[in-house]
Amino acid sequence: MLARILLLLAALFAVPAAAETIIVHAGHLLADPSRPEAGPSTITIVDGRITAVTAGLQAPPQGARLVDLSAKTVLPGLIDAHVHLTAVPGEAFWQEAVNTDEYYALVGAHNALTTLRAGFTTVRDLGSGPQNGFALRRAIEQGLVPGPRMLAAGQALSVIGGHGDVSGYRPEVMAALDGHNTCTGADQCAARVREAARNGADVIKFHATGGVLSQGDKSLGQAFSDAEMKAIIDTAHNLGLKVAAHAHADAGIAAAVRAGVDSIEHGTFASPATIRLMKARGTVLVPTLMAFTGIRERLGKGIYTPTVEDKVRMTLGEVGKAARLAHENGVPIVFGTDAGVYEHGRNAGEFAELVARAGLSPAEAIASATTAAAHLLGLDSEVGRIAPGFSADLIAVDGDPLKDVRILEHVDYVMVKGRTAP
Numbered sequence: 496m497l498a499r500i501l502l503l504l505a506a507l508f509a510v511p512a513a514a515e516t517i518i519v520h521a522g523h524l525l526a527d528p529s530r531p532e533a534g535p536s537t538i539t540i541v542d543g544r545i546t547a548v549t550a551g552l553q554a555p556p557q558g559a560r561l562v563d564l565s566a567k568t569v570l571p572g573l574i575d576a577h578v579h580l581t582a583v584p585g586e587a588f589w590q591e592a593v594n595t596d597e598y599y600a601l602v603g604a605h606n607a608l609t610t611l612r613a614g615f616t617t618v619r620d621l622g623s624g625p626q627n628g629f630a631l632r633r634a635i636e637q638g639l640v641p642g643p644r645m646l647a648a649g650q651a652l653s654v655i656g657g658h659g660d661v662s663g664y665r666p667e668v669m670a671a672l673d674g675h676n677t678c679t680g681a682d683q684c685a686a687r688v689r690e691a692a693r694n695g696a697d698v699i700k701f702h703a704t705g706g707v708l709s710q711g712d713k714s715l716g717q718a719f720s721d722a723e724m725k726a727i728i729d730t731a732h733n734l735g736l737k738v739a740a741h742a743h744a745d746a747g748i749a750a751a752v753r754a755g756v757d758s759i760e761h762g763t764f765a766s767p768a769t770i771r772l773m774k775a776r777g778t779v780l781v782p783t784l785m786a787f788t789g790i791r792e793r794l795g796k797g798i799y800t801p802t803v804e805d806k807v808r809m810t811l812g813e814v815g816k817a818a819r820l821a822h823e824n825g826v827p828i829v830f831g832t833d834a835g836v837y838e839h840g841r842n843a844g845e846f847a848e849l850v851a852r853a854g855l856s857p858a859e860a861i862a863s864a865t866t867a868a869a870h871l872l873g874l875d876s877e878v879g880r881i882a883p884g885f886s887a888d889l890i891a892v893d894g895d896p897l898k899d900v901r902i903l904e905h906v907d908y909v910m911v912k913g914r915t916a917p
């Protein structure tokens with residue numbers, strides 16, 4: 496009897512589940528922002544993957560589900576290359592002594608859905624607690640929590656007392672809160688990168704300079720030595736991981752670029768010479784202009800400490816200048832916002848910032864959040880375009896985002912991996 500039941504079970508599981516076919520009718524289709532927009536189009540999706548894109552509105556085959564976006568413009572799901580899903584905007588620095596990693600994991604689950612609903616179907620999380628970023632990535636992958644596809648850095652690497660290290664408390668408290676994410680000297684920094692890879696990091700993030708919102712570091716200048724940066728980047732590259740460097744001051748940006756970093760995050764004070772170096776080395780700039788929108792909105796309201804307010808005031812006047820220079824010099828710009836510094840879900844505000852402050856055309860701004868971002872994330876053949884073979888990640892908006900990028904701030908429909916966002 497038991498043998499018969501087992502045989503029956505085996506037979507049941509051997510039957511392949513019927514493929515799920517979805518037909519999407521698009522009124523206008525921007526399949527690839529480097530190409531002209533198409534008129535009415537039909538996208539065929541089988542089991543979460545795009546299998547065909549054809550002109551005109553084709554009737555769905557029998558058994559297929561129709562998603563009718565024929566009154567809308569359809570474009571690839573957006574990519575934000577710099578978020579902190581587990582971060583709360585404007586949180587007092589001492590909150591990290593109160594809130595647990597587990598609490599922030601739940602914050603991250605909430606923010607993941609908010610981000611997805613805003614049209615972002617892929618994010619690169621550049622800094623979380625030791626485990627909560629990885630746990631969130633896993634829960635999203637397993638379908639336990641709705642959210643965007645997530646590449647996670649885990650904890651960013653920092654110098655002792657610098658941006659990203661615990662600071663502003665008495666020594667015993669700092670010892671208790673230490674995330675063991677600091678390193679000194681090339682060997683220890685290489686070891687930290689290997690530990691991050693062992694913990695599941697998709698990308699390595701390090702703080703090449705001081706930061707604006709941290710208590711401990713008084714300047715925005717270079718933090719890691721040239722040798723430490725080289726050790727971090729070479730070790731990561733040997734493990735097949737790309738490296739993102741948080742960097743504000745020019746010397747720190749230049750040092751990270753010379754050491755071979757893949758992307759500079761923020762890049763606020765980059766000089767013309769450093770911009771030319773980035774162009775020569777093929778280094779990407781992720782300007783995160785929305786971070787400064789969030790900071791501007793909070794300045795002078797008693798949210799930041801006087802130490803932080805001083806750093807904010809010396810930075811705000813420079814915001815966007817390096818991005819404009821980089822764009823003029825042909826440095827690749829990738830869309831990243833530092834969500835968590837401002838409210839999650841407002842990510843698309845970066846489009847108007849890139850157009851107004853950095854001089855990108857709407858098409859270039861959209862490319863920065865689709866094809867260019869997919870390339871930086873190493874997902875060129877998976878996301879960033881609506882084409883056969885790609886993951887069925889798409890969004891729909893009312894109107895033409897090539898005329899007004901602010902249209903992308905109101906996304907009407909989101910699909911990730913063939914599933915409609917809840």
Ligand SMILES: [Zn+2]
Nearest residue numbers: 577579621833
């Ligand atoms: Zn950040």
